Amino acid sequence: MKNNQQNQAPEKFLTVGMLSRRSGVPVSAIHFYERKGLIRSERDASNYRRFPRSVLRVLAVIRVGQGAGIRLEEIRQRLGDAAQSSTLTASDWARISAGWESDLNTRIAALSRMRDRLTGCIGCGCLSMASCPSINPGDRAAGDGPGAPGLDGRV
Structure with a gap:
């Protein structure tokens, strides 16, 4: 017998707890990213935060950027309006990652020099x-x- 959830469309909005479990990002970090303008939420009738499902992609970009050592301010700038749109697209990701390429190459060169001269x-x-x-x-x-x-x- 199939699970009833397989037949249901995914919820359009996620609670902060659901978003945390799905993304692997702690609730405190999600609130921090929201305060910094990297993600957005809406309030439901009970005044609880609800995050659009599209925030999952934005959180993925944030985690990749941070993993590469990119400062949150630069991540926010590169995300720009894409973070506030309904869906972060492949072309948005291409633009964001291309903007990081030069900085990453500079840091890789510096780390290589450090390794070689250590x-x-x-x-x-x-x-x-x-x-x-x-x-x-x-x-x-x-x-x-x-x-x-x-x-x-x-x-």
Whole structure:
């Protein structure tokens, strides 16, 4: 015998608990994303929040962005009006992900430099005192500004 739920159309709106279970995002994070303008809800007759089912896709984009290290503000900007529309489309996702590509490539390059130089001197007067005098005599890297120029691509 088939489950009666299989014959029913899915609910158009989800409670915050249903949205949390379906998306894997904690309720507190859902409320936070709503306060930050990343998602929206509506109020029912009892004044309870109800989220359009389309919010599931927006939450997926938020989780992917955060997993890639993208700041919430940038995620919100890239989502733009798409987060408030009835459905986030494949073309919306293509536009959003293309906007992140350059930033991700820059960060990948920086992480690769860090990985490749991690065991050597970072060129800032630092952790490898034995080799720093030959790489950074007289602390000439000080003129390049604060931080570790050997790791952030300035050297």
